[in-house]
Amino acid sequence: MSTLLFARHELLALRRDPRAWAAAVCLFVLLAAALASSTQMQRAYERTREDAQQASRRTWLGQGSKNAHSAAHRGVYAFRPLPELAPFEPGLHGVLGTTVWLEAHKANDLRDAPDEDGSRLTYLDGSAAFLARTVLPLLVFLLVASSIAGERERGTLKMLLAQGASVARITLGKLLAFGALLLVLIGLAALSSIVLTGSVTRIVGLAAGYTLFALVALFIAMAVSIGASDSRKALVILFAVWTAGTMEPKHDPIRVVPATP
């Protein structure tokens, strides 16, 4: 018998499972909402930055005709653009500062950081990256917990073994099915991110990273499901793993070291 038979069966089970649909729809709605809101914020920031940059330029030009060296000493503000992937993950933008005063002979630090000491820098930032880091493994754990443990609990595993199937083949088939599903989910999320940000290479790199992350979650969930006697136990263990893995790490405030001239 083919491993693909088990994979096809698992996909059919998922297709007919309203919980799987509800979980996938929830993940997509949350991701879409996070991406849409952060894209809107990025656009608003870019508009403000553009206006401020033009105002600074106008001020500089307004100094009239003078010696070029003196004009350079007058200085000008430069406003830092948001990183390309900011709609997905804000990163350290808020900590590093948004503005630098450019003047001759001086190396000034970036300033006007909304979160200067990093105290507002949090893992739970509500970004799409946060959702991918937390909700995606939770979805994997919820869907996979009962894959083998549920078969054992229902008694279908014994039936399959009596029909000549092996646990290894059944597991491989299920891994193929869940892996394909994750690829589709991450692929769709990556496509919509490319449309929103226009950045192809970085989004593809990110998607590859998150695929690897989701596959690790899938292997952990499958291992727990194989070892657990029933799906409830598997779910409790996986929920404990998820809680431990998504807990906010405690960090000290960031100490900004001034740049040496």
Place this chain on the structure above:
Amino acid sequence: MSNVVSVRGLRKQYGDVRAVDDVSFEIEPGHILALLGANGAGKSTTVHMLLGLVAASAGTIEIAGHDVARDPSGVRRASAYVPDRLALYPHLTGLENLTYFHQVGDGPALTRAQLEAVLERVGLDRAAFDRRASTYSKGMCQKVGLAIALAKEARALFLDEPLSGLDPKAANEFCAKLREVADAGAGVLMATHDLFRAHDTADEIGIMRDGKLVKTLRTSEIDAAGLEHLYLEQMR
């Protein structure tokens, strides 16, 4: 005629406990052997060893010429199993369950019409073919279990308490269908608590106690009341 099932000196040891102790029996094609015994007598362990789901500590098992220890895949191809609580996938229909288990068992390629004919043969109502198994009664599930064995053309059929939880009508229907399966040439082993249906359906009776097969006899040698008397005497 060569035996479909041949068991010699079968033993299963769990630590200090001997769950099955020196059990030997044979089943001819077309015959039903009913294993009787109290809970924990070793009936289910014996069935699981015949299927290769549990490794025997000692002894030999041959199913349709395949040795369980040396050729477990051959044994599984030649045999079918109906557990006490037949597990079907609730999200699949009866027909889809049959198709899936049939494909898993590497059975001969069958068309939808042929699979429907198998379900009809075990007495499943046609209206239930395309209904999800989550709506099935236990009797209907057991019929699908028999259909899986029939579709596979299994030479040996092992049933572990298939009548438990069935109402008398469903149990009678099931036994009648089981008899048909045996009459078609399969060797059947049924572990059960139901003395009277075992007497009515089986050709031979084996009584197990504390892992030992303490008595074997042909059902033609004794009536149902006599069997009950003998059984209770063995359990003392």
